[in-house]
Amino acid sequence: MYRRLLTLALLFAGAASPAVARPIRFSAAQTFPSGIAHTASVAVGDFNGDGFPDLAISSTYNWVAVFLNDGDGTFSGPTVYTLTYYVTGQVAVGDFNKDGRLDMAVVGGDEAGNGLAFFAGKGDGTFDVPQYFPTILAQSEITAVAADFNRDGNLDVFTGGNCGSELIVGDGKGNFSDGAIVDACGMGLAVADFNGDGYLDAALAQTFGHGGINIALGNDDGTFQSPQFYSETGEPNAIASGDFNRDKKLDLAVTGYESDTIAILQGNGDGTFTPGTEWFAGFSPSAVAVADFNADGKPDLAVSDYGGGGVTILPGKGDGTFPKYFSLLTASGSSDVAAVDLNGDGSPDLVVVNNGNDSVSVLLNMEGTFIELTTSSNPSHAGQPVTFTASVQGSVNKSSLPTGKIIFKDGTKALGHVSLSDGQASLTTSALKTGVHNITANYGGNGKFNKNQSTVLVQTVQ
Numbered sequence: 001m002y003r004r005l006l007t008l009a010l011l012f013a014g015a016a017s018p019a020v021a022r023p024i025r026f027s028a029a030q031t032f033p034s035g036i037a038h039t040a041s042v043a044v045g046d047f048n049g050d051g052f053p054d055l056a057i058s059s060t061y062n063w064v065a066v067f068l069n070d071g072d073g074t075f076s077g078p079t080v081y082t083l084t085y086y087v088t089g090q091v092a093v094g095d096f097n098k099d100g101r102l103d104m105a106v107v108g109g110d111e112a113g114n115g116l117a118f119f120a121g122k123g124d125g126t127f128d129v130p131q132y133f134p135t136i137l138a139q140s141e142i143t144a145v146a147a148d149f150n151r152d153g154n155l156d157v158f159t160g161g162n163c164g165s166e167l168i169v170g171d172g173k174g175n176f177s178d179g180a181i182v183d184a185c186g187m188g189l190a191v192a193d194f195n196g197d198g199y200l201d202a203a204l205a206q207t208f209g210h211g212g213i214n215i216a217l218g219n220d221d222g223t224f225q226s227p228q229f230y231s232e233t234g235e236p237n238a239i240a241s242g243d244f245n246r247d248k249k250l251d252l253a254v255t256g257y258e259s260d261t262i263a264i265l266q267g268n269g270d271g272t273f274t275p276g277t278e279w280f281a282g283f284s285p286s287a288v289a290v291a292d293f294n295a296d297g298k299p300d301l302a303v304s305d306y307g308g309g310g311v312t313i314l315p316g317k318g319d320g321t322f323p324k325y326f327s328l329l330t331a332s333g334s335s336d337v338a339a340v341d342l343n344g345d346g347s348p349d350l351v352v353v354n355n356g357n358d359s360v361s362v363l364l365n366m367e368g369t370f371i372e373l374t375t376s377s378n379p380s381h382a383g384q385p386v387t388f389t390a391s392v393q394g395s396v397n398k399s400s401l402p403t404g405k406i407i408f409k410d411g412t413k414a415l416g417h418v419s420l421s422d423g424q425a426s427l428t429t430s431a432l433k434t435g436v437h438n439i440t441a442n443y444g445g446n447g448k449f450n451k452n453q454s455t456v457l458v459q460t461v462q
Contacts (some may be wrong), residue, residue: 001081007086015042015204020079020412022294022445022446022447022448022449022450023294023367023376023447023448024293024294024295024300024313024315024326024367025288025365025366025367025397026122026313026328026349026350026363026364026365026366027363027364027366028363028398029071029304029310029328029329029330029331029352029361029362029363030074030361030362030363030364031330031331031354031359031360031361031362032075032359032360033358033359033360034057034059034065034078034353034358034359034360035057035065035077035078035080036057036059036061036063036064036065036078036080037059037063037356037358038059038060038061038355038358039057039058039059039062039090039335039353039354039355039358039359039360040058040087040089040335040336040353040355041057041058041089041090041287041335041336041353041359042055042057042337042338042351042353042360043055043056043058043091043092043093043104043334043338044056044093044338044340044351044415045093045094045102045335046102047066047068047102047121047123047125047127048068048123048124048125048424049101049123049124050069050071051344051421052069052070052071052342052343052344053069053340053341053342054066054067054068054125055075055080055351055360056065056091056093056104057276057360058087058089058090058091058106058355059087060086060087060088061086061087062082062083062084062085062086062087062106062108063080063081063082063083063087064080064081064083064087064106064119065077065078065079065080066078066079066080066081066125066126066127067080067360068125069162069342071102071288071343071344072343073342073343073349073362073364074362075360075362078101079126079129079146079321081119081127083106083108083117083130084110084114084132085109085110085114085117086108086109086110086137087106087108088107088108088109088139088140088141088142089107089108089141089142089143089144089160090107090142090143090144090145090362091104091105091106092104092105092106092107092144092145092146092157093105093146094146094155095121095155096118096120096146096155096170096172096174097120097153097172097173098172098173099120099123100120100123101120101121101123102121103118103119103120103121103127103159103174104118104119104121105117105119105144105146105157105168105176106119106128106130106137106144107141107142107143107144107157107159107368108138108139108141109135109137109138109139109140109141110138110139111135111139112134112138113135113138113156114132114133114134114135114138114250115131115133115134115135115136115137115138115141115168116128116132116133116135116141116157116159116168116176117130117131117133117302118131118132118133118174118176120174121307131174133175133176133177133294134178135159135166135168136166136178136181137159137161137163137164137165137166137180137181138163138402140161140163140164141159141160141161141166142159142160142161142162142186142187143159143160143186143188143189143190144157144158144159144160144189145157145158145190145191147191148200148219149167149179149198149200149222149388150167150169150179150220150221150222151199151220151221151222151237151286152172153172154169154170154171154172155172156169156170156222157170157291158169158178158191158202159177159189160184160185160186160187160188160189160202160204160369161185161186162185162187163185164181164182164183164184164185165181165182165184165185165186165189165202165204165216166178166179166180166181166182167179167180167182167222167224169222174192179222180223180224181220181301182202182204182214182216182224182227183226183227184202184204184206184214184216184227184229185204185206185207185214186202186204186205186206186207186214187204187205187206187207187236187237187238188204188207188236188237188238188239188255188287189202189203189204189205189239190203190239190240190241190252191203191452192241192250193250194215194217194241194250194267194271195217195270195271196269196270196271197217198220199217199218199219199220200218201215201216201217201218201224201271202215202216202218202224202225203215203216203239203241203252204216204239205236205237205238205239205254205255206333207235207236207237207257209234211229211231211232211234211236212229212231212232212236213229213230213232213236213239213252213254213265213273214227214228214229214230215227215228215229215230215271215272215273217271228229228272230265230273230275231335232254232256232263232275233255233261234257234258234260234261234263234278234279235252235256235257235258235387236255236256236257236263237255237256237257237286238254238255238285238287238288239252239253239254239255239288240252240253240288240289240290240301241253241290242290242299243267243299244264244266244299244316244318244320244322245318245320246297246298246318246319247321248269249266249267249268249269250267251264251265251266251267251273251276251320252264252265252267252273253265253285253288253290253301254288254431255281255285255287255288255303256278256281256285257284257285257286257306258284259278259286260280260281260285260307261278261279261280262281262283262285262301262303262314262322263275263276263277263278263279264276264278264279264320264322265276266320268349269287269371276320277321279314279321279322279323280312280325281301281303281305281312281314281325282285282303282304282305282306282307282308282310282311282312282327283306283307283308284305284306284308285303285304285305285306285312286304286306286309286334286335286336287303287304287335287337288301288302288304288337288433289301289302289303289304289337289338289350290302290339291339291340291348292348293313293315293339293347293348293365293367294315294367294450295346295347295367295445295450295451295452296318297318298315298316298317298318299316299318300313300314300315300316300322301313301314301316301321301322301438302314302337302339302350303337304334304335304336304337304352304353305327306334306335306355306432307335308327308334309329309330309331309332309334309354309356310327310328310329310334310352311327311328311330311334311337311350311363312325312326312327312328313325313326313327313328315371321409328350328363330352330354330361330363331354331356331357331359331361332354332355332356332357333354333355333356333357334352334353334354334355334356334361335353335354335355335407336352336353337350337351337352337353338350338351339449341368342362342364342386342434343368343395343396344370345365345368345369345370345395345396345452346369346450346452346453347365347367347368347369347395347450347452348365349362349363349364349365349368350362350363350365350443364395364396365396365450366394366396366397367397367434367445367448367449367450368378368394368395368396368449368450368452369392369393369394369395369402369443369449369450369452370392370393370394370395371390371391371392371441371443371452371453371454372390372391372454372456373388373389373390373439373440373441373454374388374389374457375387375457375459376388376461377391377431378457378460379459379460379461379462380432380459380460380461380462381461381462382432382433382434382462383430384430385428385429386428386429386430386432386443386459387426387427387429388408388415388426388427388429388439388457389424389425389426390406390408390418390420390424390425390426390441390443390454391423391424392406392420392423392424392425392443392449392452393423394448394449397448397449400448401420401422401423402420402423402443402446402448402449403419403420403446404419404420404443404444404445404446404449405417405418405419405425405443405445406418406420406425406427406438406441406444407441407442407444408418408427408439408441408442408444409440409441409442410432410437410438410439411437415427415431415439416429416430420443425441427438432459432461433461434461434462435460435461436458436459436460436461437458437459437460437461438456438457438458439456439457439461440453440456440457440461441453441454442453442454
């Protein structure tokens with residue numbers, strides 16, 4: 001009780017605005033029912049090919065609910081898919097059968113040994129009935145990440161489990177078979193090349209027993225070296241990677257469920273890590289996402305606050321430290337969080353899964369902008385003056401027009417700098433040569449809005 005009261009005091013003491021180049025601000029959570037019971041985690045992918053990320057919400061029973069993005073951070077659905085066995089963890093998303101459509105691989109297991117269910121995507125946001133594949137660690141598989149571990153051009157699924165971990169090998173046709181077994185438990189899983197040899201490695205958060213972090217370095221054939229163990233206290237249960245101190249070496253952020261902290265392990269670039277400082281991360285933190293929320297070039301952290309019913313934001317200083325934080329409310333039992341640009345404004349938003357009331361919360365980044373780039377004439381003729389106009393407005397924060405400067409570029413070449421006036425900036429040039437030019441408007445941001453870039457305008461000069 002004393003530790004909880006002390007942590008609560010620290011929460012309010014540390015809730016001041018973080019000292020960063022521009023603030024990190026999110027809209028109030030928009031929360032909607034998940035449509036399934038025992039909601040646990042979220043996976044993200046563009047399931048219907050419209051350019052906006054959709055959601056796959058899994059439960060710890062036998063359901064997966066798919067929500068389709070309406071393009072503005074609101075969602076339609078869900079379509080609920082039922083499995084014959086309980087789902088024990090995340091959905092892995094990828095094009096496993098190479099048909100150009102995103103699929104889902106769901107881990108869990110039944111008494112018959114089936115541990116992976118494959119849902120082939122139809123490309124319109126719906127999926128075929130699941131196909132089941134036996135796995136060695138059926139019923140114990142918890143986390144799942146899709147990647148090509150054995151370098152054969154086909155997506156595989158690495159699964160962390162509560163009594164070991166396994167690589168499930170994909171054949172590129174939607175079929176799966178057992179691969180390498182890793183003698184390491186993993187409630188949380190992060191996959192990256194930690195030693196720079198070009199092969200994917202796995203970092204696993206071991207919660208129960210002798211809690212800590214297992215690092216399994218990958219070989220070029222989908223096998224792994226014996227895990228190296230790093231002792232961590234506080235029941236580590238979630239893990240994410242990022243270059244938090246900007247030394248071009250991947251580090252690890254690990255949540256401590258019991259200690260209410262997140263620990264930073266600094267990567268040495270050779271697959272080994274040096275334990276660093278722990279920071280308060282909310283009550284019973286259960287998941288962590290990494291993103292640059294304020295576009296200052298420094299990775300930030302978003303941690304689902306299971307005990308507090310929300311998400312804790314820790315702005316990064318760029319040196320591997322996260323001394324400030326603030327909390328945002330969602331709903332009870334926040335069990336997972338994902339950082340993704342939901343509305344196409346160039347700034348990462350948040351999706352939070354709430355296990356306590358089986359709901360999903362969306363928090364839009366208030367620093368995002370929409371940039372519209374137009375041209376006075378297209379095609380144009382060599383030597384003819386052409387005027388490019390950029391119009392910038394806040395995507396969520398519409399109370400004030402963005403100020404600052406626009407850099408107009410032709411590919412990587414700057415055409416000129418123009419200050420915004422009433423949210424617009426125009427540049428006229430007659431220097432474009434005959435050919436095709438890729439024009440962009442690059443907004444540098446200000447104290448309220450993140451920097452952003454327009455989509456490419458293809459200007460043809462005849």
